[in-house]
Amino acid sequence: MSALAELGLAPVINAAGTVTRLSGGILAPEVRAAMAEAASACFDMLELQAAASREIVAATGAEAGIVTGGASAALLLGAAACLAGLDPVAMNALPAAGERCEFIVSRSQRNMYDRALEVAGGRIVEVGIPDRFSGAGVRDASVGEVAAAIGPRTAAVFWVAQPWSEPSLAEVVRVAHAAGVPVLVDAAAQLPPVANLRGFLDAGADLVAFSGGKAIGGPQASGILAGRRPLVASALLQMLDLDVPDAQFRLPPEFAGNTALPFLPRHGIGRSCKAGKEEVVGLLVALRRFVAEGDAARQARMLARLDAVRAAMGAVPAEIAQGPTPLLLLRCADPAAAAQVEAALRARRVHVNQGRMRDGVLVVHPAALAEADLVPLGQALAAAFASAQKAG
Numbered sequence: 001m002s003a004l005a006e007l008g009l010a011p012v013i014n015a016a017g018t019v020t021r022l023s024g025g026i027l028a029p030e031v032r033a034a035m036a037e038a039a040s041a042c043f044d045m046l047e048l049q050a051a052a053s054r055e056i057v058a059a060t061g062a063e064a065g066i067v068t069g070g071a072s073a074a075l076l077l078g079a080a081a082c083l084a085g086l087d088p089v090a091m092n093a094l095p096a097a098g099e100r101c102e103f104i105v106s107r108s109q110r111n112m113y114d115r116a117l118e119v120a121g122g123r124i125v126e127v128g129i130p131d132r133f134s135g136a137g138v139r140d141a142s143v144g145e146v147a148a149a150i151g152p153r154t155a156a157v158f159w160v161a162q163p164w165s166e167p168s169l170a171e172v173v174r175v176a177h178a179a180g181v182p183v184l185v186d187a188a189a190q191l192p193p194v195a196n197l198r199g200f201l202d203a204g205a206d207l208v209a210f211s212g213g214k215a216i217g218g219p220q221a222s223g224i225l226a227g228r229r230p231l232v233a234s235a236l237l238q239m240l241d242l243d244v245p246d247a248q249f250r251l252p253p254e255f256a257g258n259t260a261l262p263f264l265p266r267h268g269i270g271r272s273c274k275a276g277k278e279e280v281v282g283l284l285v286a287l288r289r290f291v292a293e294g295d296a297a298r299q300a301r302m303l304a305r306l307d308a309v310r311a312a313m314g315a316v317p318a319e320i321a322q323g324p325t326p327l328l329l330l331r332c333a334d335p336a337a338a339a340q341v342e343a344a345l346r347a348r349r350v351h352v353n354q355g356r357m358r359d360g361v362l363v364v365h366p367a368a369l370a371e372a373d374l375v376p377l378g379q380a381l382a383a384a385f386a387s388a389q390k391a392g
């Protein structure tokens with residue numbers, strides 16, 4: 001009997017995307033094999049993270065990188081690095097807020113993931129008013145407002161990456177760096193395109209967080225923190241088990257060695273952010289595959305999935321929305337009709353993306369679908385639309 005059956009667990013069809021609520025995506029056989037290989041031996045975690053840094057540097061152009069337990073973990077660790085630098089006294093004190101504890105962020109970029117900064121000991125300072133929301137205004141935060149908020153209490157400027165984020169990263173970097181303040185970027189879900197692995201760092205970001213379990217195709221509980229070496233070294237020191245005598249500890253050259261470290265801190269604020277060896281190795285193999293496949297091949301692979309779903313869907317009207325990841329849009333009569341179809345699908349253990357349900361649109365996201373899901377998904381969509389039409 002399989003372990004899942006023994007536990008009374010059955011999978012769902014996940015057409016919602018690599019969302020955490022539905023356990024992320026499906027790992028490629030090469031990634032699963034690498035994780036099994038890692039699981040069958042023990043390693044020195046410093047050597048594992050040094051290898052991770054070499055791979056992440058090759059993929060991103062960063063000075064250094066580490067694998068964390070997710071992008072949220074990478075944000076917590078990145079914040080801790082901005083707060084403490086390489087000062088072990090400051091590391092040991094977190095999450096108690098020190099003098100320099102503020103993270104400046106455009107009010108329009110606030111989201112539920114930014115509490116990771118507060119968990120580390122940061123305080124969020126909002127600037128700007130996204131008055132476009134009222135329908136009357138045209139402005140978001142201006143770079144002048146960001147610059148004016150920077151002061152002796154500023155630990156970093158926090159920037160949440162979206163194609164429409166304001167002010168632009170380049171502008172934020174200019175004023176932050178002029179004041180000697182780092183810029184921490186949440187780019188958790190900004191892949192593909194592959195170019196974004198480098199783009200935010202090229203624009204001057206000091207630290208960038210990516211999810212490993214989203215488009216990269218790594219384990220669900222993995223993430224990347226990449227950027228400037230002293231900050232990444234600080235993040236690593238605050239995540240690792242440091243329960244060794246001071247004199248024994250050697251930070252690998254990938255993280256610039258022990259150079260600026262007067263003494264070894266205790267287990268840090270990032271202990272809860274740790275990635276296991278399976279996650280580290282799985283993520284690195286997934287990252288190689290993600291870069292090697294490239295955007296065009298990946299897009300074609302995703303489109304082929306959507307075509308297969310459509311072919312099994314019969315007469316249900318649907319259209320492809322092009323984008324970094326192509327999507328299948330199913331337009332319903334109104335939001336209530338969309339909710340009805342969505343509920344009918346869930347009753348069949350099928351989950352579609354509800355991000356546009358307010359517009360009466362259900363979205364089929366191809367990233368987390370198994371090949372074996374495609375025909376059953378198309379059939380479930382046909383049946384759900386038919387039953388909703390009957391009921392409506």
Ligand SMILES: *Cc1c(COP(=O)(O)O)cnc(C)c1O
Nearest residue numbers: 070071072073113188189211223
């Ligand atoms: C998904 C996401 C996160 C969290 O990523 P995890 O890898 O699940 O921890 C953080 N920020 C944004 C914007 C996200 O989309």
